[in-house]
Amino acid sequence: LEIQPLGNNEFMVRDGKVESNAVLEEHNKIIVQLGEDLNKPVVATSDAHFINPEDELYRRILLAGLKFKDADKPTPIYMRTTDQMLEEFAYLGEEKAFEIVVKNTNDIADSIEQIRPIPAGSYPPHLEGAEEELREKCWTRARSMYSENLPDLVKNRLEIELNSIISNGYAVLYVIAERLVHYSESQGYLVGSRGSVGSSFVATMAGISEVNPLPPHYYCKKCQYNDFSNPTGAGSGFDMPSKNCPVCGTPLEQDGQDIPFETFLGFKGDKSPDIDLNFSGEVQGKVHKFTEELFGAENVFKAGTIGTLADKTAFGFVMKYFEGKGQQLCRAEVDRIINGCVGVKRTTGQHPGGIIVVPRDRDVYDFTPVQHPADDPKSDIVTTHFAFSYLHDTILKLDELGHDIPTKYKYLEKYSGIMIDQVAMNDRSIYELFESTEPLGIPQKERDKHETKMLGLMVGTLGLPEFGTNFIQGVLVDAKPKNFADLMQISGLTHGTDVWLGNAQELIHDGTCTISDVIGCRDDIMLYLIQQHDMDKAQSFKIMEDVRKGKGLKPEYEEAMIEHGVPDWYIESCKRIKYMFPKAHAVAYTLMSYRIAYY
Numbered sequence: 001l002e003i004q005p006l007g008n009n010e011f012m013v014r015d016g017k018v019e020s021n022a023v024l025e026e027h028n029k030i031i032v033q034l035g036e037d038l039n040k041p042v043v044a045t046s047d048a049h050f051i052n053p054e055d056e057l058y059r060r061i062l063l064a065g066l067k068f069k070d071a072d073k074p075t076p077i078y079m080r081t082t083d084q085m086l087e088e089f090a091y092l093g094e095e096k097a098f099e100i101v102v103k104n105t106n107d108i109a110d111s112i113e114q115i116r117p118i119p120a121g122s123y124p125p126h127l128e129g130a131e132e133e134l135r136e137k138c139w140t141r142a143r144s145m146y147s148e149n150l151p152d153l154v155k156n157r158l159e160i161e162l163n164s165i166i167s168n169g170y171a172v173l174y175v176i177a178e179r180l181v182h183y184s185e186s187q188g189y190l191v192g193s194r195g196s197v198g199s200s201f202v203a204t205m206a207g208i209s210e211v212n213p214l215p216p217h218y219y220c221k222k223c224q225y226n227d228f229s230n231p232t233g234a235g236s237g238f239d240m241p242s243k244n245c246p247v248c249g250t251p252l253e254q255d256g257q258d259i260p261f262e263t264f265l266g267f268k269g270d271k272s273p274d275i276d277l278n279f280s281g282e283v284q285g286k287v288h289k290f291t292e293e294l295f296g297a298e299n300v301f302k303a304g305t306i307g308t309l310a311d312k313t314a315f316g317f318v319m320k321y322f323e324g325k326g327q328q329l330c331r332a333e334v335d336r337i338i339n340g341c342v343g344v345k346r347t348t349g350q351h352p353g354g355i356i357v358v359p360r361d362r363d364v365y366d367f368t369p370v371q372h373p374a375d376d377p378k379s380d381i382v383t384t385h386f387a388f389s390y391l392h393d394t395i396l397k398l399d400e401l402g403h404d405i406p407t408k409y410k411y412l413e414k415y416s417g418i419m420i421d422q423v424a425m426n427d428r429s430i431y432e433l434f435e436s437t438e439p440l441g442i443p444q445k446e447r448d449k450h451e452t453k454m455l456g457l458m459v460g461t462l463g464l465p466e467f468g469t470n471f472i473q474g475v476l477v478d479a480k481p482k483n484f485a486d487l488m489q490i491s492g493l494t495h496g497t498d499v500w501l502g503n504a505q506e507l508i509h510d511g512t513c514t515i516s517d518v519i520g521c522r523d524d525i526m527l528y529l530i531q532q533h534d535m536d537k538a539q540s541f542k543i544m545e546d547v548r549k550g551k552g553l554k555p556e557y558e559e560a561m562i563e564h565g566v567p568d569w570y571i572e573s574c575k576r577i578k579y580m581f582p583k584a585h586a587v588a589y590t591l592m593s594y595r596i597a598y599y
Contacts, residue, residue: 001035001042003028003100005088007076008047014073025091032092032100041104044089044097048079058340062309064324065317118367118386122169122272124396125295125359130175131166137178138162138205147224154201157214161202161261168265170273173396176294176357177208177275180400183290184283189406190420192278192592195399198257198584199264199523200273208275211587212237213259218252220245225252235485235516236587238425254426257488259583263523267541272393278403279353280410287400288355295357301364303354303397304371304383307347314341349373350383353401356391367395405465405592412599423598425484430597434461434481464597466491466589475500478508479515484590489520491586491593497550497578504573512569519573521583522548533564543574550578 006025012018018027035042050059053076063071080088082102089097138158146154165171181191197203198211216237219226225247234240237256245252265271279287292300309317318337322329329337350373358364369385372378388397413419461467461476467487472494481487493500504518519525522544529540543557552575553561561571 001031001040002045003031003042003089004045004047005076005080005085007074011070011073011075028089029092032096041107042100043104043108044085044100045105046080046085047077049075049077051079053078055340057337058344061317061321061337061341062344064321065313118390118394121394123359123362123367123394124169124172125176125299125357126361127172127175130172134166134171134174134178134202134206135162137207138202141205141207143224145219145221145224146226151226151228153228154214157201157261158205161200161265164261164265164268165200165202170265173273173275174202174206174208176291176396176398177203177277178206179294180277180279180287180290180398181208184279184287184406187283187286188410189280189283190409192403192405193276193588194278194401194585195274195276196264196582196584197273197275198588199259199261199582201261203264203275208277209584209588210591211257211259211584212255213261213584214256215258216240216254216256218243218254220248220250220252222250223248227252228256234483236483236488238484240426242426257583257587258527259523259587260526262526262541263544263582263584267538274397274399276399276401278401278406280406281402281404282407284353284400284402291355291357291398291400296360299358299360299364301356301358301370302381302383303351303356303388304373304385305349305351306345306387307349309342309344309346311338311342313346314338317341347374348383348385350381351388353399354388355398355400356384356388357396357398359395367391405596408596412596416599418599420595423595425594427598430594431481431483431487433597434467434476434487461597464593467593475505478505481515484594486515487590487594488583488586489515489518491589492520492524492581492583493518495581495586495589498576499580503576507569507573519570519577519580521586522580523583525574528570529561529564529566533561533566535560535564535566547574547577548580 006021009024009027010021012024013020018024032042034040050056055078056075059075060071085101086097089101092100142150142154142158150158165174177197184191193203193209193211198209199213200209201213203209204212215228216230216234216239217226217228218237218240223245225245230240232240235258237254240254242254243252244250265273288300315334315338318334318341348371358367364370364384367384367386368391370382371385373381373383384391391397409420461473466472467476467490472490475490475494479486479490479493481490493504499519504513504520507513507518508515519528525547526540526544529535529543530537539557539560543553543561546552546554546557553571558571
């Protein structure tokens with residue numbers, strides 16, 4: 001049985017349900033007596049809704065903002081210390097107060113076994129033969145591209161990745177993603193990858209990602225000749241000079257973006273992978289249904305989200321609360337109170353494309369309660385109650401996101417007669433769009449009116465996904481991109497935090513670097529330290545991970561970089577970065593923008 005401090009039930013006195021606090025004391029004494037008569041333990045709890053007594057103000061503001069009529073009634077439901085609780089129940093006598101506050105509560109706590117709300121371990125769904133299917137698909141495609149006698153570079157990368165993926169139990173994730181992509185393509189819609197999945201060569205060979213993470217290279221579709229020498233040192237395979245196959249004379253394909261696998265799965269292959277896919281909005285619903293067919297509707301749920309109180313809303317709540325009281329506060333005090341309210345759960349929703357898959361031999365309640373978004377019982381959508389960030393390494397989430405570009409691809413192919421895979425990736429006139437007005441037929445006298453090329457850029461890239469905003473047009477003016485690698489850098493620079501502004505922009509302005517030299521994507525750090533300065537691979541990976549998360553450089557990392565001759569400007573640049581884009585994501589975005597520019 002439970003009793004609480006008098007303040008918790010004081011509303012009964014205010015509402016006239018009981019005469020006084022003395023009556024509330026009597027009620028508590030009756031419950032204690034019942035416990036003795038029935039041999040049931042009685043415990044005292046404080047029913048805490050906030051930690052400190054002064055935090056009650058935040059609760060009042062939130063309740064008033066949500067239009068509760070009695071928001072201002074005092075409710076001292078803060079987290080009391082043991083001494084405060086003993087004092088609250090002193091009217092029961094010292095011995096009884098100690099029993100209900102200290103002894104019984106501890107007895108109950110001790111009788112409960114250690115329990116986790118979410119079980120330890122990983123619980124991917126099971127697909128019969130997933131490992132064999134993944135191996136078979138990857139080796140078959142690799143040989144069809146790079147010959148039966150695979151170059152060591154291709155063979156070793158594929159072996160290392162496959163062993164890592166399969167031994168960590170992720171084969172099923174790749175096979176599911178491949179089936180979803182295949183299903184969408186069977187409906188006539190290509191699928192775009194996003195995030196770091198393009199760092200994985202297995203993802204490329206399985207047909208999940210259009211990004212090829214191998215170093216820049218040539219290969220022949222007709223006779224499987226290949227060449228990984230990259231004599232011009234191009235930063236992207238798309239930037240290598242066009243060339244015919246020396247064996248059969250066919251124009252060679254150019255590919256490869258030089259992205260390490262570690263960005264995706266970590267140095268030991270044990271990082272939980274996220275495969276994010278962009279499906280056409282016209283087919284996204286069908287893809288969700290197809291997922292239900294694969295695993296059974298009873299095992300597939302939408303990922304739930306928790307919407308918290310934002311700064312602007314909290315500001316409105318605070319100002320309205322004090323205006324209603326006729327009080328004026330200084331701005332510093334308003335900000336302090338806003339900080340106490342921000343981040344409180346406001347509502348629940350659903351992730352735009354996150355699908356949770358529970359293994360057939362488990363129940364969803366083994367991992368999370370479920371609910372309707374915004375607690376709306378009329379909704380036919382069932383989401384996880386826990387946000388996926390808590391379930392991340394436990395059960396599988398597929399990101400089946402809706403995106404306009406796959407829809408646009410379909411119609412561009414239909415009306416132009418040119419298929420996406422026929423788009424030449426080294427067409428100079430397309431790169432000129434990003435720095436010149438020439439292809440748009442703007443008269444010379446019109447261009448002469450403008451001292452900068454900003455007019456041309458605003459026209460040239462307007463409407464291109466990812467390259468059409470004012471901010472990115474300013475970056476294009478400063479950075480003067482010449483090729484795919486440069487555009488890829490710009491994508492990374494403009495999607496990071498403190499990577500361009502106050503960092504790379506200054507380095508380019510003062511002539512320290514060009515667009516090709518600055519740090520653009522997280523993978524660049526690891527590759528640069530290993531390839532240019534012969535640093536330890538594991539340490540280079542750790543430096544990359546810390547910098548991309550905005551943790552700066554540990555003193556021992558900085559010392560190692562200095563010892564290996566890393567320039568001061570590079571070290572300083574690493575320290576300023578707060579968040580960095582994965583290179584694979586930058587490649588996917590740039591590829592998308594280039595293709596649209598081509599059409």
